[in-house]
Amino acid sequence: MGLYEDLGGAAAVDAAVDIFYRKVLKDDRINRFFASVDMAKQAAKQKMFLTMAFGGPNNYTGLDMRKGHAHLVKRGLNDSHFDAVVEDLGATLKELKVPDHLIAKVAAIAETTRNDVLGK
Amino acid sequence: MPRVIFRGSTYEAGGQSVLDCLTDQGHAVPSACRAGVCQSCLMRAVRGAVPEQAQRGMTPTMVARNLFLACQCFPTQDLEVALADDVIQRIEAKVAAIETLSDEIRAVHIRPTAPFEYRAGQFVRLFMDPRTSRNYSLASVPLLDDDLMMHVRRVPGGQVSGWIFNRMKPGDTVTISEAFGDCFYVPGRSEQNLLLLGTGCGLAPLFGIVRDALNRGHRGRIHLYHGSRDACGLYLVEKLAGLAAMHPSLRYRPCISEGPSADGFWAGTPLQVALDENPDLSGWRVYLCGNPQMVEAARMQTFLAGAGSSEIFADPFLPSGTASTSAPNLQ
Numbered sequence: 508m509g510l511y512e513d514l515g516g517a518a519a520v521d522a523a524v525d526i527f528y529r530k531v532l533k534d535d536r537i538n539r540f541f542a543s544v545d546m547a548k549q550a551a552k553q554k555m556f557l558t559m560a561f562g563g564p565n566n567y568t569g570l571d572m573r574k575g576h577a578h579l580v581k582r583g584l585n586d587s588h589f590d591a592v593v594e595d596l597g598a599t600l601k602e603l604k605v606p607d608h609l610i611a612k613v614a615a616i617a618e619t620t621r622n623d624v625l626g627k
Numbered sequence: 628m629p630r631v632i633f634r635g636s637t638y639e640a641g642g643q644s645v646l647d648c649l650t651d652q653g654h655a656v657p658s659a660c661r662a663g664v665c666q667s668c669l670m671r672a673v674r675g676a677v678p679e680q681a682q683r684g685m686t687p688t689m690v691a692r693n694l695f696l697a698c699q700c701f702p703t704q705d706l707e708v709a710l711a712d713d714v715i716q717r718i719e720a721k722v723a724a725i726e727t728l729s730d731e732i733r734a735v736h737i738r739p740t741a742p743f744e745y746r747a748g749q750f751v752r753l754f755m756d757p758r759t760s761r762n763y764s765l766a767s768v769p770l771l772d773d774d775l776m777m778h779v780r781r782v783p784g785g786q787v788s789g790w791i792f793n794r795m796k797p798g799d800t801v802t803i804s805e806a807f808g809d810c811f812y813v814p815g816r817s818e819q820n821l822l823l824l825g826t827g828c829g830l831a832p833l834f835g836i837v838r839d840a841l842n843r844g845h846r847g848r849i850h851l852y853h854g855s856r857d858a859c860g861l862y863l864v865e866k867l868a869g870l871a872a873m874h875p876s877l878r879y880r881p882c883i884s885e886g887p888s889a890d891g892f893w894a895g896t897p898l899q900v901a902l903d904e905n906p907d908l909s910g911w912r913v914y915l916c917g918n919p920q921m922v923e924a925a926r927m928q929t930f931l932a933g934a935g936s937s938e939i940f941a942d943p944f945l946p947s948g949t950a951s952t953s954a955p956n957l958q
Contacts, residue, residue, distance in 0.1 A: 517663075517683060525936050532931060546926045550936040554684075555664050564662035 510562035510612050514605065520557045527599040528553045536591045540579050560596065560617045572623035580626045589625060593617050632674075632707040645670065645681075645708060646697035656697055656710070663699040670697045675706035686937050687813040691746070717754070718743060722799040723774045725791075729862040731781050732828065734766070735791060736774040737803065745769060745806030747835030748914070750942065752804035753777070753787065761787040764832035764916065764942075765806065768839045775803075778831040778862075808832075810914055810942045812839045820847040820911045822934075824897045824925050826854045829917025832942075834863060836914055841874055849874075850905060854882040854897035854921075858889055880904075898925045902932060909933035915941035 515522075528550055532538050541549060559565040576584065593614055600610045621627075629640045631648050640648050646668050649656050658668040663683060672693040681700035682690050694711055719740045726734040737753075745751070747768040754760040763777035782788045795801075810832055821840060823833040830853050837851055855861045861881045868891075871879040880893045880900055888894040895903070898921060905911070913929045915922045922941050930936055 521684065525930075528936065529931060532927070542927075546923065546930065546936075551665060555660060558662065558664050565664070566660055566662065 510609065510616075511564075513609060514561050514613075516563065517558075519603075520554060520561060520563065522603060523557055523599050524550065524554050526602060527557060527596060530595040530599060531592065534591060534595055537588050537595075540582065540584060540588065557596075559620075560613050562612070562616060567620075569620075569623040572620055573626055576624045577626060584625060586621075586625065589621055629702040630705045631702060632705065633709070640702045640706075642701070644698050645695075645700040645702065645706070649697070649708075658698060661698045663696050666696065668697040669694055669711040670700075671695075671709045671711050673707040673709050675702070675704055677706070678703055684937075686809065686940070687815070688809040688811055688940060691811075691813055692809070716805045717802050718805065720775070720801055720803050722795055722797050722801060724797055725795065728778065730859065732862050733779050733781075733792065735763075735777050735779055735795070737777070737801065738774045739803070743775070743806070745775070746811035747839035748811035748832040749806040749808040750832070751775065751777070751806050754802040754804075755787050755790050759786060760804075764808075764828070764835075766831040766834045768835050768842065771838060771842055776831075778828045778834075780828045808942045810836075810916065810940045812836045812843070812845075814843050816912075817844060817846045821845070821849045821914070822901060822905060822908060822911050822929065823849070823851045823914045824854075824901055824917075824921070824929075825852070825915070826897065826917030826921050827860060829915075829922075830863065832916050833914060834867075837867075837870070837877065841870075841877065846876070848876050848878065850878045850880075850901065852880045852882055852893075852897035852901045854884055854895075854900075854917075856883070856885045858883055858892060861892075864891075878904075896921065898928060902928060905932075907933055910935075911938065913939045915939065 531541055555565065559567050596617060597610050597614060600613060631638050631640050631645055633649055633654065638648055638652055643651070646656055646658055646661070656668055656670070659665045660667070672695060677693065677695045678700060681695040683699065685694065720737045721740065722735065723738045724736040726736065728734050745765060747765065750762045750764040752760045752762050763779065765775055766778055767774060767776040779788055779791050781792050823837060825833045833851060837849055840849055851867065853861060864881050867879045871877045881891070882893045882895055882897045882900045883889065884896045893900045908929055911934050913934045915925045926939055926941060929939060
């Protein structure tokens, strides 16, 4: 079984998405990057991100990541903000009682996007 | 073999998704993730059963409208489909009555000449002429009211509201669209608490949803907050207070956001008053309608207060009388 199935698949994404997005919006280190956009669209994006980070089906490419975040990089998005998002993601999974070794795997997948997200 | 019917043509599904089937045939269907997540490939089933998997992650109102994700839909029987926003039908209707709700607001009662399906809280487009129209939310309830009812605010210099206020009279024939929108009451989960926030004519759909929910025996609490700058902007106050007196589960708060408060009114925006009274919205279902800035702020604040992102309903159009950049055909 893959990571996505271990975590509980689409139902796990559904359970995590609101908790994660709420944490991000309440996180003063990063919420300015999320505050000004259409919330319904933003929730759908968070869902895509979680599906990808959980090892689930996705068609993300590095180029999509670069294009999608370029405007945020211009506004100062950097490593510290990326770290904060990964931290919020970990806290979300902890709250959902996901075992540590699976959280580490999710963090590792998220990590693979760092350079594309930050336009490095 | 199950078949897919689209725009009058019939195709063998051949074990493919509806999305692949139609794009292989050269039809342009919007799509992006192809993994059932982004909802770009949203379509509507006109006839036939939609497999459950194709509606996963959708709000109950979308399911009730037979919307589904084309990339996740592998038909098991013949399925006729349409793009979610395919051209809407137009219907003739008669103006049955025009009622004065306040100096600024009229209730227009309209009787369609053909059977008309809708849900309380949806909206229709009212055509002044073939090229000039506005969207109006329905304040009526199919099970309770004979006619469709819309609340129209007089907009200074407004073409359509000017027509309604100055020239429309009972007996006139008008053209309306079919009803659309995702902001309506869905029966089931009758213990769930409902929070409804509206400003101005945004009360119209909420008035419908509240009466629909009560009529269907909703058992959870129903809290309605209607706001305006001053008391003149509020309407149906006595009717709603009377309804609340009859139904202990219904709480009604007419809110005034500017100037001195008055007896029987609450001071603040409807969002402020609602969050003061209901700081924890975990498990609540939320309906938002009216001023777009209020709707976006309320979407965020009610979510942060615990309401689930798929339990917050607001239509991406503006009720009559508000300037719009997002809605077509709205001045």
